[in-house]
Amino acid sequence: MFKRIIKYCLKHFDLFEKLAYVTDRRIKPQILTIKILSAIVFIHIANLGSLHSFFQNNISAKELPSVSTIARVADSLSLDGIREVGSHVYKIARAKKMIEPYMGQYIAIVDGHEITTSQYCKCIHCKKRKLKSGKGTAKYQYYHSFSALILAGEKYSFVLDIEPIAPGESEITSSYRLIKRVCKNYPRAFKILIGDALYLNAKIFKLLESCHKKAIAVLKEKRRQLFEEANKLSLLTEPKIYADSKTTYKVWDYTIGNCWDGYGKDVRVIVSEETTTKRVHARDGKSWEKKSVVTNWMWVTNIMDSSLGDLKNTVRICHSRWQIENKCFNETVNTWKADHIYRHSENAIIAFLLLLFICVNIFNIFLARNIKDKKIKTKVYLIAQIKAEFYSLKRLLFLVPIPI
Numbered sequence: 001m002f003k004r005i006i007k008y009c010l011k012h013f014d015l016f017e018k019l020a021y022v023t024d025r026r027i028k029p030q031i032l033t034i035k036i037l038s039a040i041v042f043i044h045i046a047n048l049g050s051l052h053s054f055f056q057n058n059i060s061a062k063e064l065p066s067v068s069t070i071a072r073v074a075d076s077l078s079l080d081g082i083r084e085v086g087s088h089v090y091k092i093a094r095a096k097k098m099i100e101p102y103m104g105q106y107i108a109i110v111d112g113h114e115i116t117t118s119q120y121c122k123c124i125h126c127k128k129r130k131l132k133s134g135k136g137t138a139k140y141q142y143y144h145s146f147s148a149l150i151l152a153g154e155k156y157s158f159v160l161d162i163e164p165i166a167p168g169e170s171e172i173t174s175s176y177r178l179i180k181r182v183c184k185n186y187p188r189a190f191k192i193l194i195g196d197a198l199y200l201n202a203k204i205f206k207l208l209e210s211c212h213k214k215a216i217a218v219l220k221e222k223r224r225q226l227f228e229e230a231n232k233l234s235l236l237t238e239p240k241i242y243a244d245s246k247t248t249y250k251v252w253d254y255t256i257g258n259c260w261d262g263y264g265k266d267v268r269v270i271v272s273e274e275t276t277t278k279r280v281h282a283r284d285g286k287s288w289e290k291k292s293v294v295t296n297w298m299w300v301t302n303i304m305d306s307s308l309g310d311l312k313n314t315v316r317i318c319h320s321r322w323q324i325e326n327k328c329f330n331e332t333v334n335t336w337k338a339d340h341i342y343r344h345s346e347n348a349i350i351a352f353l354l355l356l357f358i359c360v361n362i363f364n365i366f367l368a369r370n371i372k373d374k375k376i377k378t379k380v381y382l383i384a385q386i387k388a389e390f391y392s393l394k395r396l397l398f399l400v401p402i403p404i
């Protein structure tokens with residue numbers, strides 16, 4: 001299966017041919033950059049999770065760059081070069097209809113994520129926070145974080161780009177750079193961007209508007225005038241009520257003006273009260289009882305027309321923001337070991353992550369479109385098959401169609 005997915009990368013995405021254009025900043029390189037990049041791609045596709053695991057196999061050591069070489073070169077790999085490869089993969093995937101719209105729309109989602117929290121491992125680009133300590137001595141926790149922008153999908157999401165959040169910088173500052181770059185590099189990838197309450201920010205809304213895109217953000221802050229106004233209106237008007245699966249929705253939809261000074265235009269506020277009935281164990285531990293859980297959501301958007309469809313569709317689109325947590329961060333951390341630090345330097349962390357997301361994007365497409373075997377029911381099983389074949393190989397670099 002390892003050879004099959006590598007062949008898929010070559011046949012559909014020219015992956016290694018494109019990676020051959022990526023450079024690094026070594027002055028007199030003895031080993032070609034593509035050899036290092038191929039090694040990292042093999043590590044990610046075989047889901048090895050560490051540089052040392054890469055050498056626990058039957059492959060001749062002469063074929064592989066050493067652990068220290070991979071780590072050292074990763075410090076100066078061109079991130080823009082890797083991003084170009086990601087963009088190439090996206091263009092092919094979109095042209096071949098491997099990326100499908102979600103609920104009839106191309107929707108992007110943005111959020112921040114934290115990696116490598118440690119009290120001991122740190123570098124000059126680490127962010128730090130003070131920990132509570134009972135003994136009077138201050139302890140710090142060091143970590144890196146990045147913002148990510150993905151495309152929502154029915155079966156899988158597609159990661160477009162990531163941007164590091166530097167020490168002393170807010171998630172919004174990093175995301176602003178990310179959104180600007182994605183709008184330039186992927187001008188027609190999406191029409192709507194969804195973010196959490198942090199993205200209810202006039203600067204972000206205006207940036208998207210200047211790129212002919214719309215925004216949806218969660219409204220959480222009770223102090224905001226918009227929140228108060230929406231709550232007042234909810235008391236005065238009747239909601240639309242509908243049921244979807246085990247959840248009953250009460251939804252209000254308003255246009256509100258003059259309540260967001262920073263933005264200065266009318267916005268639409270969607271309020272959803274969702275009651276889900278669950279079957280839980282009764283207190284006696286023998287029988288079951290029904291329990292209702294109520295959650296309240298509010299979103300603000302500048303999509304004033306009916307392009308989101310009816311209210312049911314609109315609420316589903318607003319909830320698709322969860323995909324970045326579930327299908328992107330949780331899955332890549334739990335299944336793909338995205339939190340592992342292969343090399344602790346600012347450049348290497350982002351380089352490894354960008355390459356990982358390229359591999360995961362291709363893997364998801366490969367699973368959805370190429371795997372017809374009904375025995376393969378889960379991602380984990382397919383990954384185990386890929387890994388097993390990787391460990392059985394005696395030669396590796398013959399798979400790469402470039403002389404290295």
Ligand SMILES: [Zn+2]
Pocket residue numbers: 121122123124125126127143144344345
């Ligand atoms: Zn660090």
